[in-house]
Amino acid sequence: MHGKLTRRQAIKAGLGAFAIARIIPSGVLAQDGRPGANDRANIGIIGLGGRARWLVQNTCSRIPELRIGAVCDILRPRCDSFVKDLAGDQTWPIYENMLEMLEKESLDGVMVETTTHARAWVTILAMQAGVDVYIEKPMCLTIAEGRYMVKAARRYGRVTQVGTQQRSMPINNWASDLVKNGKLGKVNAVLAPNFTGPIRWEEQPGQPLPEGATEAFWGIWTNQAVLRPYHSSLHYGWPNWWDYDGGGNSFGVTGWGTHAYDQVQRALGTDDTGPIEVVLEEPVAVRSVWADSTDMALGGPRAKVTMRYASGTELRLHRDRKDNSLHGLGATFLCDAGEIEIERNQLSSNPPEIVASPDNPGPNQKDESQYHVEDWVGCIKTRERCTADIEVGQRATTLCYLVNIARDVGRVGETLLWDPAAERFTNCDEGNALLSRPRRQGYELPELGT
Secondary structure: OOOOOOHHHHHHOOOHHHOOOOOOOHHHOOOOOOOOHHHOEEEEEEOOOHHHHHHHHHHHHHOOOEEEEEEEOOOHHHHHHHHHHHOOOOOOOEEOOHHHHHHHOOOOEEEEOOOHHHHHHHHHHHHHOOOEEEEOOOOOOOHHHHHHHHHHHHHHOOOEEEOOHHHHOHHHHHHHHHHHOOOOOOEEEEEEEOOEOOEOOOOOOOOOOOOOOOOOHHHHHHOOOOOOOOOHHHHHOHHHEOOOOOOOOOOEOOOHHHHHHHHHHHHHOOOOOOOOEEEEOOOOEEEEEEOOOOOOEEEEEEOOEEEEOOOOOEEEEEEOHHHOOOOOOOEEEEEOOEEEEEEOOEEEEEOHHHOOOOOOOOOOOOOOOHHHHHHHHHHHHHOOOOOOOHHHHHHHHHHHHHHHHHHHHOOEOOEEEEEOOOOEEOOOHHHHOOOOOOOOOOOOOOOOOO
16 A cells, blocks of 8 residues: 555554544645655654754755755754744744654655664564655664565565765766776775774663653653653654664764665675674774864763675674774775775775875765765656665664674674575574564554555
8 A cells, every 4th residue: 555554554563652633634745756746855853963954954945856845853943943044934834743643744755864763663664654755763672673674665566765975976986986897906995994982871860851742742752662760861862872873872883873884785795695694703892982172072882893795795893993994984995906995975095006096076966865865866756766865874784783792792702694685694593683673662663564
């Protein structure tokens, strides 16, 4: 039932405060090949935090083919300030209920800029409602959750773009193609950062809800996770915590790591697969990582991890922040004919002649995310798959969670055998137990039907 969310599906999804009063009429939803009035894609924004603000102000506003049709956040004051600060002379309808927005607005797509732990739930409901989806990274909280999202995208025929924007940058693609197409010979090893993982929350007394929050706010925000007393450190610091992300800050596994590992996957030509072995090289310890030039340190679990691909290439996740000559959003490829470091919009090589080639397209000529969002908007029209299609996003995100799982299992020096086709370990039941998590009642992932 493409393009329609039935009453039965809404009930099955356990929407609670988001339950809708009637079936969404198919006439108000996006249809394949219909990009919107005046050949512009009509887009809704779900989740109005800092990343959404950046995208709207610096990216969406510069794409003539994109029109913002509505915005949504479960905290009303955030909606109001978002529109006041960014809408200018435009009219952006405000919603606190995303299904109401999908019902009432004729949208072609939505940008899911929510917390990580709510992302799969929101994304699949949007797909069922017949709209295409731009999914902020990391796209999911667990490997199993991500695979379910891929199945949903294929079941409903939705165009998806995961927010790993380096994949759309000309200079990054040029360098990745050098590696992937064998211009530098065999890839013997790849060096990437030893990113920091998430922290477990220690129970604390609750705090008053933020101003403007409804009684249902905290339960909806908590989504699949354990419902704890409200605390501002959970609400505003959610990328730190295991319950809500896999290490979502700067130099975190699912923060910067999602970009770096996606860069690795593209250059190795492994967009539809992954490594076959994972080795934890040292005991896990909480270490400080220099996050920026102001010497602000991030604490969290770290330990070097090595992965091996079927080709024999080793991915060595060993580098500290201070050892990285650039800024930790990529990797160095050690090849028979030389070395190349591919970072966001930056390259270096040994010998230098590799990146000095005249066909190197040079630095970005647009905002760093504009290429990526433009690709998504274009694919909404053509129905082709985006450069960071959801399967590509699943494979890159899987590497992040393999790092976290290896550290949680803690078998230093042992080889954990990973089957990238089945997305399971063949010799580690403890690791397989961490591929998914129990979901809180009422926030189960929607059934996909047949």
